């Protein structure tokens with residue numbers, strides 16, 4: 055088995071490269087922040103992940119518990135920023151979808167709510183929603 059060490063090294067390198075590619079690919083798929091997000095939206099994005107993404111999805115794409123916010127319904131012309139603040143403070147009754155009501159989201163300061171909405175608007179704009 056004089057050849058083995060040479061080949062083993064090569065094979066190991068290939069396996070590691072494949073593993074690295076697969077791992078990085080998965081990481082990007084599951085929790086990638088929006089690409090090119092300016093630094094100033096970082097805190098709003100974190101707050102969004104903490105308080106909203108469980109229902110509205112990490113990429114505003116919705117889940118089985120809530121609708122996508124990347125949707126024409128939630129453009130500024132249809133749901134103003136005030137509607138977003140109201141939804142956070144008071145929740146909202148089911149009316150557009152079949153997910154049930156949205157309960158008020160507790161523990162969000164006013165400036166945090168503003169950060170969340172600024173992040174959502176930036177991401178909607180960036181994605182060409184409006």
Ligand code: HEC
Nearest residue numbers: 105106109120138141146148149150151153154155156159
């Ligand atoms: C527990 C699940 C859940 C969480 C957490 C949640 N939402 Fe919702 N949200 C919903 C559902 C369900 C609806 C859809 C109601 C309907 O049928 O129109 C909704 C609707 C909305 C609407 C539309 C309100 C309207 O007037 O129609 C906005 C805006 C919104 N959510 C923003 C947020 C933001 C911002 C957060 C985080 C601070 C958040 N939501 C957290 C479930 C959730």
